[in-house]
Amino acid sequence: MAEAEQFAAVIVDAPGLGALDYRVPEGMLLAPGDRVIVPLGTRKVPGIVTGLSPVTEVPAKKLRRVAAVLSDTIPLHAEWLALTRFAALYYQRGWGESAVPALPLFMRRAPGVRHESWLKKARAIGPAGGEPGPRPQLNDEQAEACRQVLASGGYVPWVLFGVTGSGKTEVYLHLIEETLVRDPEAQVLLMVPEINLTPQLEARVRARFPDELVVAMHSDFPDGERARSWLAVHEGRARVLVGTRMSIFASFRKLALVIVDEEHDTSFKAGDGLRFSGRDLAVWRAWKNRCPVILGSATPSIETWAKVRKGDYKLLTLTKRASAEATLPAIRLVNPNRKGARTLLTPDAAAAMEATLKAGRQVLVFLNRRGYAPVLSCPSCGWVSTCRRCSTFTVFHKGAKRLVCHHCGWQTGIPPACPKCGDPDILPKGTGTERIEEELAVRFPDRRVLRIDRDSVSTRHEAEEAFRRVHAGEVDILVGTQMVAKGHDFANVGLVVVLNPDAQMLSPATRAREQLFATLMQVAGRAGRAGAQGEVLIQTRFQDDPLFAALARQDYVAFADAVLEDRRANMAVPYVHQAMLYAEAKSLAEAEFFLTEAVEIGMREAPPEVRIYDPVPMPLMRLMNVERAQLLVEADERPALQAFLARWRQSLRARAGVEWTMEVDPLEA
DNA sequence: AGCACGCCGACT
């Protein structure tokens, strides 16, 4: 006897399309969450079943049939469908656009001939085995933090606030252990900011839980490996997932704890595609799963701190450095050399370096600028080296003998003379790590200087080798960018010199100050961790700025409270909510024209509480020969903004030659 | 997003 006809609602990765109805062929068994292959126009595309119904509104002649169901594993869980749907609504995209690309390619392709054997191999991975690694005794603060979290029930967002070296990781490991013990099916997500920190932490987690399957996920993984981890988590075999922001879209069978390490790190925010915040989605996911979420940081982001102050997030504080003999470094502020001086390095800094080196300790010189000089320029006519494709300078790299665009990678050779006036005396202007390295080699001829930045160590292996040399004492002076601030402890560094924080002090970006504070706290944490007190010498002409006073006391709370007060007074984020509309075109005029039209449409649709600003060129106006403009939209209340965006997005009409995207909660506004 | 359809400029 023939069964009643059934229709499947299927989401696909195409903009502006909702769920599409398809006929379910007789004999095909479908459930919500099943991955399918469906015809779309002339193509066959992957899709996800979101519902099944005996009726449809779609006219019969339009209806087509589901081509195949990918039945190699259990359907996607309802919680995962809810997550991707929320992300789509919140970040203003189609459901299919958030859900389908979140699956590894392997999980959205019709199975090939080797599919079965791959699955068998993928499912064969098991725990590391061996003896569990050491379980250090928790100090009373760590123990109290764990006690509070474990005594709580259901959804509670916690901020684990602790300085570098206060033992946050040990708290994570303890909470993970307890979570896994309490429920044999429970799974944990541990998110970390950067790929190069993943293997380190992954190894530590694996060593601690040798009898459990611990898997990793990050964008450097080839798809096969990503799919293997994905499947292990989806099927509930993996108990712990360690990964970067993309891992927030993993499908969990029973998520029982979410941890976001270094939650203030900007890498949790996706810069292209669906511009989601991995940290914010982590909080949503914990809420949905009625489980705790831990946001760990020595310098929480200002939006997170606002939630602590409001009482939305609960605070756990670790004040003690785990190694008892470690003391806070002494912070000393000195005036920078006057503008136009030959070098960035002040006599004060040089003298302090001399003393530290004499005492047999290492020096870390911090400068957040790669290359020899940010630009090459002609003193006679004012010519400056610029990128052919972007509206920016090309950076002078002396060793490589190239001028390089740090935004698009375009390069060119060093011109022998000024291309404009022929003057042969073109000069590097400003200072990067390469130049400092050169200067220090001259100034300290019998000291060994090592530079660590993305140019000097491009592979993970090279980076490890460089850090090994520092640890082994084969280096006296270490010159580095951001790269040295994160994750690595240098036990014998007695002095940190911060050459030019004023570059960031002068930045107009809203978040520049708090990011600088976080960076300085991090580099300061590199000094004095092996008993003797370390020193941090900062060259700045903003010595009265409360930022440095707070830094000297390592007082994040005072700093963050002051920032919040300022933001409230100026009605800035996080007290207002923002979205940005970006337009890209061959010319700035076209991009701005699109946005001007968008403003007109918006003005008709916006309720009074939504404020629409004027279109302006993006800070980097031209990138890769594409010119860009942006438009800021703001509201005091989130729901008003979201409702407006949803409607506005539908009204924006495509224009030939103009690409547009929307970003909710932009980092830069 | 793809992909087809369609309407105008320049080549065999």
Place this chain on the structure above:
DNA sequence: GTCGGCGTGCTC
């Protein structure tokens, strides 16, 4: 006369 440029619109 058709080859291909991309502007426009549709996909259950």
